[in-house]
Amino acid sequence: MLPRDVMTEVQRDLLDWKGLRRSVMEISHRSRPFMDMMQKAEADFRDLLAIPDNYQVLFVHGSASHQFAMIPMNLSKNGVADYIDTGTWSHKAIKEAEKFTRVNVTQGLKIDEHGINHLQSFSEWSLSEDPDYLFYTPNETIAGLQYHLIPDTQELYGKDVPLVADMSSCILSEPIDVSKFGIIFAGAQKNIGTSGLTMLIIRDDLIRTTDDKVPTLFRYQTYKDYHSLYNTPAVFPVYISGLVFNWIKISGGLDKMSEINHRKASKLYHAIDSNGFYHNPNADSVRSIMNVPFLLEDESKNEHFIQMAESQGLFALEGHRSVGGMRASIYNAMPESGIEKLISFLEEYALKIS
Ligand SMILES: *Cc1c(COP(=O)(O)O)cnc(C)c1O
Numbered sequence: 054m055l056p057r058d059v060m061t062e063v064q065r066d067l068l069d070w071k072g073l074r075r076s077v078m079e080i081s082h083r084s085r086p087f088m089d090m091m092q093k094a095e096a097d098f099r100d101l102l103a104i105p106d107n108y109q110v111l112f113v114h115g116s117a118s119h120q121f122a123m124i125p126m127n128l129s130k131n132g133v134a135d136y137i138d139t140g141t142w143s144h145k146a147i148k149e150a151e152k153f154t155r156v157n158v159t160q161g162l163k164i165d166e167h168g169i170n171h172l173q174s175f176s177e178w179s180l181s182e183d184p185d186y187l188f189y190t191p192n193e194t195i196a197g198l199q200y201h202l203i204p205d206t207q208e209l210y211g212k213d214v215p216l217v218a219d220m221s222s223c224i225l226s227e228p229i230d231v232s233k234f235g236i237i238f239a240g241a242q243k244n245i246g247t248s249g250l251t252m253l254i255i256r257d258d259l260i261r262t263t264d265d266k267v268p269t270l271f272r273y274q275t276y277k278d279y280h281s282l283y284n285t286p287a288v289f290p291v292y293i294s295g296l297v298f299n300w301i302k303i304s305g306g307l308d309k310m311s312e313i314n315h316r317k318a319s320k321l322y323h324a325i326d327s328n329g330f331y332h333n334p335n336a337d338s339v340r341s342i343m344n345v346p347f348l349l350e351d352e353s354k355n356e357h358f359i360q361m362a363e364s365q366g367l368f369a370l371e372g373h374r375s376v377g378g379m380r381a382s383i384y385n386a387m388p389e390s391g392i393e394k395l396i397s398f399l400e401e402y403a404l405k406i407s
Pocket of ligand 1: 117190
């Protein structure tokens, strides 16, 4: 979901953006108003995440899945890359990387004898000696599994191995230390704005495509050299992102987001854990603050549950089609009152059914 204030602003801007008597979609992306807007979006994004000066912010075309290919295309030096397989998204990243480089995979997910999901600790990872980079997915969106600490590659390898993170579903949910990463990327449609744009943060020295065969728009160098304006950017998603960055800033920044997000998640997990009608299969220490999956003890009620929830204005609670069950994705724009409404519904539903 998008913040209501942002949606209202978009609605107002749609026929007349900044007094131009046109929408942002109907002006040149090389015109002053557009370029100013994009610069401000970048400045706000940098500000929110306290991005150091030796990192570039790139507005890249397409989806997070494009990065599964672009990363090995740009970072491989004919060596090997280390990948941690923690679920659906990291698995897809691995499949794609194998087209470009040798991949050393660590199985990062552990299921204990009670069926509870855990993530391997960093020291359990089986890593190679000298990989081009280490790729992991801090928040596995579908299973709702999250690493709450950042691996330190200096410690793990005894040298600087670039850490690459797919933060599509956790970016901007709380402050992070960007200097620990080589690349952070995030498809915009989950916690930023709308699809068609991927935000990428990359350390300067990693912009180094050596293979001439890598097409122009698949090189990070191109996005850097042309300030993400080599060709027409994803105009509308860039505009929406700018509005959302600004909304986060005026809402109190990432410290505030983090405080609210942790409170939202812990209330919801508590409601699920304390009611015998529901359960969440993930160990406490690796539960996501953004994606909260849960199962009904009586799974024959799944469809009925969804219908009743929708009738109360509670949407998008179906789990991902690959796993079933339910999932509440509680990104930044979901207000705390939405969580409270869901919790009341969970309680009422369990009472009604039992
Ligand atoms: C949703 C998601 C993706 C895929 O995003 P697309 O933009 O649809 O390619 C990749 N990684 C993670 C962690 C996601 O949550």
